Amino acid sequence: MQVAVLGSGPVGRATAGVLAERGHAVRLVRPRGAVPERALPLRFQGALEASIVIPFVEGMDAIGDAEAVVLAIPATAYGDVLPALARLARPGTSIVFGGALSLAPLWLARRVAAGVPVIAWGTTLATASLLDGDAVRVGTIRARFDIAPLPPADPAAALVLCGALFGDRFDLAAGGVLASALSNVNPIAHAVQVMGNLSRIDRQEAWPLFGCFTESVAAICAALDAERMAIAAAFGVPVRSIETHYHLSYHVPLGPLAVMVAAMEARGLGPNGPTTLRHRYVEEDMPFGLAFLEALGRAADVATPALSGALTLLGAAVGQDLRAPNWLVGALGLDRADPAALSIQG
Secondary structure, X not given: OEEEEEOOOHHHHHHHHHHHHOOOEEEEEEOOOOOOOEEEEEEEEEOOOEEEEEEEEEOHHHHOOOOEEEEOOOHHHHHHHHHHHHHHOOOOOEEEEOOOOOOHHHHHHOOOOOOOOEEEEOXXXXXXXXXXXXXXXXXXXXXXXXXXXXXXXOHHHHHHHHHHHHOOOEEEOOOHHHHHHHOOOHHHHHHXXXXXXXXXXXXXXXXXXXXXXXXXXXXXXXXXXXXXHHHHHHHOOOOOOHHHHXXXXXXXXXXXXXXXXXXXXXXXXXXXXXXXXXXXXXXOHHHHHHXXXXXXXXXXXXXXXXXXXXXXXXXXXXOOOOOOOOOHHHHOOOOOOOHHHHOOOO
């Protein structure tokens, strides 16, 4: 298939690498700018071992005649990219929204032309980081995760499409797009990883992300995850615990969270942590992840002291209100909707 991966960061590159390995004609699209197409040789290490030349293009027009567009962009780019994608996507093009935050696929599905299916993923296909030059370290390629086709997209057709692109690793989210959004555990994990290692970040140390995910960090993570699970229960949607997510993503035995993370570190599955607070773990995952969960908690009358506390403390660390950047909360009416309204999938 002709596939455009929108976003050229590490996850976008890993996603494109998997697509190319499976025989698809893939191009990496950087949304901003307009330069002539060029070939980008990429060397993959870790869960994907390959050297592949992939076309690299810039500008939203580069999605062109792609049969599928896979989004691998940060939430901080939603405001610029999603309106343009809504205008440019042609009938017959399927949009796969990888690792979506804040119900962004719902916003997009309400604005694309008829005949443009939108499919939300509860997480990304892979974890990845950039090494020197054009090398990409792929930490893991997830074995199984949930997807949620937005009405009027056909669920069976969505499973077939995602399977044709990436193989048999997908299940339909029983609670639709809301369950898919609530399944994304990255903001919770990233919040505690940052909070537990602020001094290391300030000193710009090289520190292992999973190696510094100690028992006390895991205890805070469990408190945040319990609130996520309570919000999901209030809306009547099933979601997996963070332990089950790590079991399926990193292929380690189920057990206490700290033990699972230690096993992930022992197998060399994690990258180093950030060395600055100007990082997607803070600038993306806090406004569009934790603040979104906090808003859902208010709508469902679920107390979120741990989530709210994490947002407030990390906001103090960076000197800004980490709730403010999330424009989707207001645009989708999440700041005033009740659980019945939020359960509507289209």
